[in-house]
Amino acid sequence: MLRATFEGQNRWVYVVLTAVLLATVLVYAASLAFGFIWDDPLWFGHALGKAWWQTLLPNADFQFYRPLTMLYFWLFRRADGTFAIEAAHGFQLGFHLLNVAMAFAIGRRLGLGRGVAVATAALFAFYPIAYQAVAWAAPQQPLTAVWQNAAWLGYFWARPLPPHTPPRQSRWGLVGSLFFFVLALTTQESSVTVAVVPLFYELLLRRSWTGGRLSAMPAENGYHRDTEAQSSKRNPFAFFASFADWVRPYAWTLVYPLLAVGYGLVWLAVPRKAGITGAFFDGRNLAYVLQGFAFPLFGRPQRYAPDAVWSEWVVAAVALAGLLALLALAVWRGRGRVALFGLAWALAAVLPMLVGLSFAYVALAARLLYAPALGVCLLWACALWPRTGERRWVQVGSVLAIGLILLQSVWLLRQFEAVWRQGTDHLRTAVAVLDAGGDGRYLFLNFPDRYAPIRPPYPVGYWGLTLAPVVVELADFQRVWTGGRSESLSQAMPWLDQAERENGDYRVDMRGVIIQPDELAALAADVDGVYVSRYGADGRWQLSYAGRLEPGTAVGCPFAPIGADICLHEAQVVETAEGMEVTLVWSTAVPLPPHLTIFAHLGQPGQPPIAQADGDTWRGALPLANWPPDTLIVEQRTLPLPAQEGLTLQVGVYNWVDGQRVGEVEVSR
Secondary structure, three states, X not given: OOOOOOOOOOOHHHHHHHHHHHHHHHHHHHHHHOOOOOOHHHHHHOOOOOOHHHHHOOOOOOOOOOHHHHHHHHOOEOOOOOEOHHHHHHHHHHHHHHHHHHHHHHHHHOOOOHHHHHHHHXXXXXXXXXXXXXHOOOOOHHHHHHHHHHHHHHHHHHOOOOOOOOOOOHHHHHXXXXXXXXXXXXXOHHHHHHHHHHHXXXXXXXXXXXXXXXXXXXXXXXXXXXXXXXXXXHOOOHHHHHHHHHHHHHOHHHHHHHHHHHHHHXXXXXXXXXXXXXXXOOHHHHHHHHHHHOHHHHOOOOOOOHHHOOOHHHHHHHHHHHHHHHHHHHHHOOOHHHXXXXXXXXXXXXXXXXXXXXXXXXXXXXXXXXXXXXHHHHHHHHHHOOOOOOOHHHHHXXXXXXXXXXXXXXXXXXXXXXHHHHHHHHHHHHHHHHHHOOOOEEEEEOOEEEEXXXXXXXXXXXXXXXXXXXOOOHHHHHHHHOOOOOEEEEEEOOOOXXXXXXXXXXXXXXXXXXXXXXXXXXXXXXXXXXXXXXXXXXXXXXEEEEEEEEOOXXXXXXXXXXXXXXXXXXXXEEEOOOOEEEEEEEEEOOOOOOOEEEEEEEEOOOOOOOEEOOEOEOOOOEOHHHOOOOOEEEEEEEEOOOOOOOOEEEEEEEEOOOOOEEEEEEEOO
16 A cells, blocks of 8 residues: 555644744755855856847857756846845745755655655755755756656646546646656756656556566556456457557656657757766765765764775665665555655666766765755655554654754754855955955965865765865956956965964865965065965964055155164054954065064063064065065054053064064054
């Protein structure tokens, strides 16, 4: 029997479903402020300067042919060339909420009780590996899933499970199902492989099982084997009539693959940018996918130590054993066919990952596991939710197991949020810096390209964030975000904060090629300001203004000479909520010897400093030996705000090898 054995008619289930939706909003609320990340300026930029109908045409500069995706991006553009990215994030979360609600509806249409259906929806709502797909505005997986789920609901409504009879308007349900499936195809071509879902539905759920195999005729049609045999003796063409009757329930299911093949041929024929898709098979892809199928077995909120990460073959073996155990448990609880249907659906959804993409791409793309997530969650809910008549301790233990999975999932989602917030806040600060600078040109040092936790939450794949890849200039984020027209340049000096990064929480790849201090001074001559991403021992990052070179030649020494060759032209102190910002303007008439550096000490004269900011200029990036002569070097240092009064600020230069001071001066606060 296909009816769930743990029906539960309690209307409070709908209250629980509403609570799940509200909790989902709370979990993902922070993503509404994430803005643009990754290569968003390139993706959204394809919709600029086009009429709506032009977005539906092939684009030779785009990796895929996704006309509805391009039209969707076009809807968020503004007249000034920017995009309403906050609204795009809101829609992304809205699509996920729709999918959660449809997960419940699909469970009910498959004959599951309310309890199992709401458990499926909850597992899907907090499926931890879905974070990238929902929190990032560009992925099309949530929208594609909306179209797919609407298509399957239409099909299930028109072809209900026995003993229900199809509604009189069932043909409209099938037409609507095909319409939504076409929308899914034109949003993302990966929908091609799920065209078999209606066929799985007919094979696994509508057909009756006899002797361990599918019977020849649908049970609801009322045919019997003996009737067929007698009829075939009287009529030599009865076999063909019987075959036609056998095929008739599958007639509509064949339309979906035909549409998929047709769109696939169009997709292959139109001009596209090459280099992403192809014919691949990598065993690591299989391990990556299987950990998404058996996600509670592998997700570790406490994270994996670098030397304790499971190998791919162990992940695959454990996952396969876990899936077999789940199927057996679902069969024991009378939901075996629905569980098998969910697994078959999930396998069809991940087929493009297994054969069409390289592991180098898949490892970065947790969003791809959004497509099979609902099928996976159907399997887990069918296996774990208790049935009527089980012992009370078994029922309590089963519900508790689902509760622990949900708790683990929410914990992992919050950790993903912390990782993403770290980088997105940093990128938002860079955009604000560019906006504040007007139409100037700015140099960014050590800005993160991508980063990942040193202790990953899952054993296979890359679980960090590609924040601002080098193929996109930081100023491009500004253009599509705020409409500014600054220019940016990114370079790397990895020895800055190297110890802090190595001992911190993240493995960071930085933008740009590595430059030396003597090259920095030459680059700085052509920019209006230098900014440095600093990495603290506490794991926090901060984008700090470093300084600039003033055009023209330094004349005289109006404030204070430091030794024989160094002049401090100006010193300003501004107290902010973050601390004391000390701006210093230096110059030298001759190249300086090595080993000289600057100190800024806050304290009582003759006493050890209470706070200090020592080191080379520009937050440690520009040693004094690389100062260009006869040029004003503007720099900024930050000290914490003092708690006591009567402290003075001493600024000077010393030799860091022997500790000898070249000179110093007191600066007014």
